[in-house]
Amino acid sequence: MRGCVIHGADDLRIEELPEPVPGPGEAVVSVRYGGVCGSDLHYWRHGGVGDFLLHEPMVLGHEIVGTVHSYGPGTDGPAVGTPVAVHPATPCGRCAECLDGRAQVCRDTRYLGSAARTPHVQGGFASRVAAPAGQLRALPDNLPLRRAALAEPLSVALHAVRRAGSVQGKHVLVTGAGPIGCLVVAALRAAGASAVTVTDLLPRALEFAAAAGATTLVRADDPADPGWPDEVDVAVEASGSAAGLDTCLRAVRRGGVVVQLGMLPPGMSPFAGNLVVSREIELRGALRFATEFDEAIGFLARESLFDGLVSAVVPVGRAVEAFALAGDRGRSCKVLLDFGV
Structure with missing residues (x-):
């Protein structure tokens, strides 16, 4: 199972990772596409995003879509094989901000592919990823996975x-x-x-x-x-x-x-x-998002104009090339990594 692991500035590696084993309440998603975000580029170029610096190797990526692969014990959700987008945030649900309806600024949130806390939260740029089952969103039948990869940045x-x-x-x-x-x-x-x-x-x-x-x-x-x-x-x-x-x-x-x-x-x-x-x-x-993820999925299903913003789809084995392309805004808009090839 391949994954994109950042070790430091200008040190992105494609590595073999262990297969994820879902625990209770978790699902495993077979990732098809992952969108390269500006924060991923910052980790690659500078070894950090703003004040969030790398202290250990980390799987990048938080804009991921794919299909349900399996569930942990006693867990259910969309049927195995269902196309899904993965909400990347797991707020604590207990802090003052969460209780005030502002989970996007939760002081103890976990966000895929983020060095905001140590140990870092490993991201979604891998062939298969385990995540809380509640973060899966089944996609409408008329929403292709390639366009659905924009759900997180649109949120x-x-x-x-x-x-x-x-x-x-x-x-x-x-x-x-x-x-x-x-x-x-x-x-x-x-x-x-x-x-x-x-x-x-x-x-x-x-x-x-x-x-x-x-x-x-x-x-x-x-x-x-x-x-x-x-x-x-x-x-x-x-x-x-x-x-x-x-x-x-x-x-x-x-x-x-x-x-x-x-x-x-x-x-x-x-x-x-x-x-x-x-x-x-x-x-x-404005930091990230809270409830807008479902709204974004519905918006993407209604509007095909978003297809024109996906400027390239690059196989994961050429991830460094994909990152270089994503970082060149004179040539690209949104670049996706393809984990299905």
């Missing part, structure tokens, strides 16, 4: 839009047209945004944003680009850069909302805090 996008409040009839700016930024665009249009302006440095990334429903595309490095709005009602920062946050703060109207979705570099970041004060801007963070 992140839906949560970010929810954090912004109502966007019905509003003009929204999105900085960063990576996979998450493009999914935010689709989520915004579905939520009724009247206009979505997207900025990025790369023409190819902006093309993907247009496919997702952006109404205006702007080169982030061109202050003379005629697409720059005078002001917007809401801004979503999806690039994970201090420059992107600065753009959002300067573009949003007085009393507007900025949602910081991209994970900024570790440590201190420059921050135009005076604008937050003088314009009474509401700056809100």
Whole structure:
């Protein structure tokens, strides 16, 4: 059984792993596709994501879909062979945040392929993966596995839009047209945004944003680009850069909302805090998601436009090549690893 194991910066290995044995309450899923996420790329390039640093080898991956392989003793769920997506989070259910309905910021959560705690939570980039049976979601008959692999990142996008409040009839700016930024665009249009302006440095990334429903595309490095709005009602920062946050703060109207979705570099970041004060801007963070996973699956089943955001499917044996491609946004949007070949 093959898996993608990160040992440190620039040290991704395809290794033989032991077959998972499901315990009570667990299921084993035969993984077909795994989406390479920005956090996976950070572990590969830098040995960590933000303040979460690798301290031991870890199987990467949290965007996985496949079919039910088996169950542990006394456990049931979707029938063996059923196509499923795997919700990657297991919140504790006991902390103040969970009890307040904010499980996405649970202080003791377990998230597939995360170094936020030690021992690390091993991820889903393996031929077969054991997970709590309650995290399995049977897929609608009309949702192919390849498109369903977007369920986790789309959930992140839906949560970010929810954090912004109502966007019905509003003009929204999105900085960063990576996979998450493009999914935010689709989520915004579905939520009724009247206009979505997207900025990025790369023409190819902006093309993907247009496919997702952006109404205006702007080169982030061109202050003379005629697409720059005078002001917007809401801004979503999806690039994970201090420059992107600065753009959002300067573009949003007085009393507007900025949602910081991209994970900024570790440590201190420059921050135009005076604008937050003088314009009474509401700056809100958005981390992962909670209840949006099922919503995302339904959305994917209804909309085939998401197929265009999957730019490549690469066999797991060429995982390093897949990661390099995923990290080159001039050539790709969402890259999937194929564990079925």
